[in-house]
Amino acid sequence: MKIHNPFRVALVATLGVGVGLLLIGSIQALSTILLYVGTALFLSLGLEPIVGWLEKRRLPRWAAVLVTILGVLAVFAGIILAVVPIIVDQIVQLIGQIDVIVQTSNLDDIVEQVRQWVQTNFPGINVDQAWQYVQNWYTSLDVGSIGGEIGGSIITILGTVIAGFGGAFIVLILTIYFTASTPSLKSAVYQLVPASKRPRFIDLAEQIVDSVGFYVIGQISLGVINGVLSAIFLTIIGAPFPAVLAVVAFFFSLIPLVGTLTGSTIIVLTCLIPGLGGGGGLFGLQSPTLALVAAVYYLVYMQIEAYIISPRIMNRAVSIPGAVVVIAALAGAALGQLLGALVAIPVAASILIIYRQVIIPRQNER
Template sequence: MAEVLTTVARRLRQPIPGAQPRLRFEMPPEHEQDSITPESETSARFGNPGPRMSSQHPLYVGFMGTVGVGVALLVYWIGSNTTQLLLWIVAALFIALGLDPVVRWLEGKKFPRAAGILVSVATLAVAVAGFFATLIPTIVQQVTQIVQQAPRWIQDFIDSDFFRSLDSQFGVRDRISQELEKFVNNPEAMGGIFGGVVGFGTTVANGLFGTLIVLVLSLYFLAALPAMKKWGYRLAPRSRRARVEALSEEITASVGNYVIGQAVVALVNATFAFIVMTIVGVPFAVLLAFVVALLAFIPLVGGLIAGVIVTLIALTAGWQTAVVYAVCYFAYLQFEAYFISPRVMQKAVAVPGAVAVISVIAGGSLLGVLGALIAIPTAAAIMLLVKEIFIVRQDNH
């Protein structure tokens, strides 16, 4: 029995005819481990590896192109869903660049930068709060007057001969009564009124929240502006860092000077308009002066729009009042264009008239009032870059 088992075991240990031995991965002896590298072991067993995939291989180009398109779509989706936030950031950065010259001037007067930032932002916040404090009571007063006088206006219109003739011919009174009854009994119409009221309240709340966010971001940008500039300059190559810093400083200084200059021009414009409105008797002079100041920030067309609006409102006090105000204000606009603006804006980068008009129209079409405000400094920055980089490069060829 033992001899039979021994014979079977010997036959099982013998390889099957035609079979290949299985490849075993065993660790080499310790004295050989240092001399064997993964590349040499792979080459010894499986041959030399092939060349790396070329960056122009169709598979590589297709994959990287797909990744690039995906990243672009992701950036577009993020930008389209954060448009309001981006506008707030741009507005805050624009305000910070405008207040930075004031802060640096206060630093020159031995003020700490923190104190200069606090004074600048507090002044801006007081101006905004003053505008809303003047605007809201005036609107409430006007709406109250309209509500109180509306029944009398309606009754006078009903008692007029014109309405009586229309009612006798077309039955206007019965038609109006039927439509009012349908409107009151229609739940969708009443829901639309309620939705409109809620939408108006939401708009006001979003406006106040956006104003608060812009002020807070302006404060942070003002505090971190020097550090932001330093980190931004370090992104440029060391050989070009000095030139990038010089161009950036000139652009930011130009934007700051433009904002300060435009604020001064708007203040002078609103002051003159308020004095004229007070003298000739235009109603709501204080509120209209704030409106003129806001519109005067829009270059080129802001003063013209403000003049037209105030002239139309002045017609309620009589055509003589409107004519006197229009003559005085539009004469001032000519004086401002030829004498005040050139002297106030002399430190800002000059922009040709045609470029300024095109920039304002394009900025207003893209971003509304904010786009119109930042259009001219943006155009000035682009012109400076073209002059100092592209034209210099072309002259050297």
């Protein structure tokens, strides 16, 4: 192929590359804002089934949106007024306890207690060699600098918490706006589709919106159940900082597949640390017995959640094969971290709807 004007072609190609780099840089610069918008849109789709349920109870659209928004605001205000002060106080206590343990305690004595407990309860296990590895690893650490970093990170953590609540407030405002304007937004999107194909497109879009909405509600419900049950259980057994650990259980339950397991592991490991608590509750359990009881509870809970709670809550969402769930969650986490992992499964469900109702019927007609 003969190029008649090489300079013009090179200029256009250079400008194209420059525009592409500019777009990539703009996306990176606006990543936080895009994260807020994506989260708010995701949550607004989760609120849409609630608005639809209220509309079926003969409430007008504006009243259903108002009731839903007031409910969200009430939950948000309740979390701030009731839960946040307790969580912040317990986080400060937790950091202070860890700082005291690292700076003033003999960690060899603490680990020796764990070693003796293992030998007493599991006499068949030879822990001497493992203990030697632990000692060698511990002596290689600069404990003093670690303690200084932990003690000096309190202000940073508090600043991060404040910034997080600022971002949560922005997401809340955007969620309210998207929820109130969902019909107009959908109508604007539908107008872009040719009139001959618009009814079919609207039908598929509504199915996708319903699927995403039920998934969001189901995932949040699982998180609330795990958080509430964790708060009750950890308070009964006298675990350290039950409010903080209950919040950990709630947020990690929002992550598909590995969220509950990861949150449970963090809680059990926290209960395993001597000096952070224990001896309270109804049974006066001490670490590491406290951690063992917590581990048994979460093993049982994960089975109940997987086979009883989750199927009942997610029964209205689109059924997705297990392999697709794993691949979608991993790909979403790699591309968008936590939000990507949360959004990946509804996106996979949407693709499955298109695959089953559009691609397969067209192939069968040929």
